[in-house]
Amino acid sequence: MGETVRIEQQGAVTIVTLNRPASLNSLNSEMSYELRDSFSAIAKDKAIRAVVLRGEGNHFMAGGDIAFFKKSLELTPDERKEKVTELIGVVHEFITTLRTMPQPVIASVRGNVAGFGMSLVAASDLAIASENALFTQAYSQIGTSPDGGNTFFLPRAIGTKRSMAMTLLNEPVEAEQAMQMGLINKVVADDELETVTLKLAGRLAQGPTQAYGRAKQLMNSTMGNTLQQQLDAEQERFARCSISHDFAEGVTAFMEKRRADFTGE
Numbered sequence: 001m002g003e004t005v006r007i008e009q010q011g012a013v014t015i016v017t018l019n020r021p022a023s024l025n026s027l028n029s030e031m032s033y034e035l036r037d038s039f040s041a042i043a044k045d046k047a048i049r050a051v052v053l054r055g056e057g058n059h060f061m062a063g064g065d066i067a068f069f070k071k072s073l074e075l076t077p078d079e080r081k082e083k084v085t086e087l088i089g090v091v092h093e094f095i096t097t098l099r100t101m102p103q104p105v106i107a108s109v110r111g112n113v114a115g116f117g118m119s120l121v122a123a124s125d126l127a128i129a130s131e132n133a134l135f136t137q138a139y140s141q142i143g144t145s146p147d148g149g150n151t152f153f154l155p156r157a158i159g160t161k162r163s164m165a166m167t168l169l170n171e172p173v174e175a176e177q178a179m180q181m182g183l184i185n186k187v188v189a190d191d192e193l194e195t196v197t198l199k200l201a202g203r204l205a206q207g208p209t210q211a212y213g214r215a216k217q218l219m220n221s222t223m224g225n226t227l228q229q230q231l232d233a234e235q236e237r238f239a240r241c242s243i244s245h246d247f248a249e250g251v252t253a254f255m256e257k258r259r260a261d262f263t264g265e
Contacts, residue, residue, distance in 0.1 A: 004031035036091075040093075053108065092149070107128070130188065214241060244265060
């Protein structure tokens with residue numbers, strides 16, 4: 001896609017790599033636009049059935065690019081506010097796509113996971129971490145509040161009190177603790193991270209993509225719905241799944257005691 005985001009294809013799995021290793025893959029303006037455009041294209045591509053989000057080098061993401069923020073101090077307050085507002089708007093477009101796209105997204109992380117990196121992990125559908133991963137909110141360290149859906153996803157994943165503690169105190173959380181808290185799904189040895197991640201992505205890429213997408217829609221809506229609204233949404237999504245090729249294949253395979261051959265249709 002560009003210099004700061006690298007896209008690779010392995011069958012039906014797309015690997016999105018944050019590619020600024022010299023700055024710990026920190027988010028700058030260029031990366032924000034490339035992530036937005038990359039994920040917009042991926043979401044529309046029916047041949048892609050699972051996505052891996054990773055960082056180049058020894059770290060996932062150290063948050064926003066401090067050099068960008070430093071340069072913004074040269075602007076007037078109004079100009080700086082406008083510039084930051086514009087950039088965060090682009091970031092939030094990308095986060096919205098990540099959450100609403102039908103394909104499951106796996107965050108595969110090692111090393112520093114800070115600031116917007118935390119937002120990415122919290123927004124992803126699944127997350128696997130190397131045993132050396134270290135999770136830090138970091139926002140208040142530079143005198144700002146979180147962005148990227150952080151305050152939406154993190155309390156839902158680990159609870160409000162834990163989210164507040166991480167945000168106010170900036171104390172690093174190790175991988176095992178992050179898993180116990182519910183922020184990530186699995187911890188593996190560092191030299192096994194790629195293998196385990198791609199194995200899981202391959203498994204998801206062979207699954208019923210439409211059903212996955214509708215499950216994501218339901219999970220996204222549950223906190224804002226009443227019970228009746230959620231029941232109605234489940235009824236509608238189930239009914240739509242029932243007319244898909246994968247539903248017919250799944251039911252037939254179950255009755256025939258064989259593995260289903262899902263196509264994502």
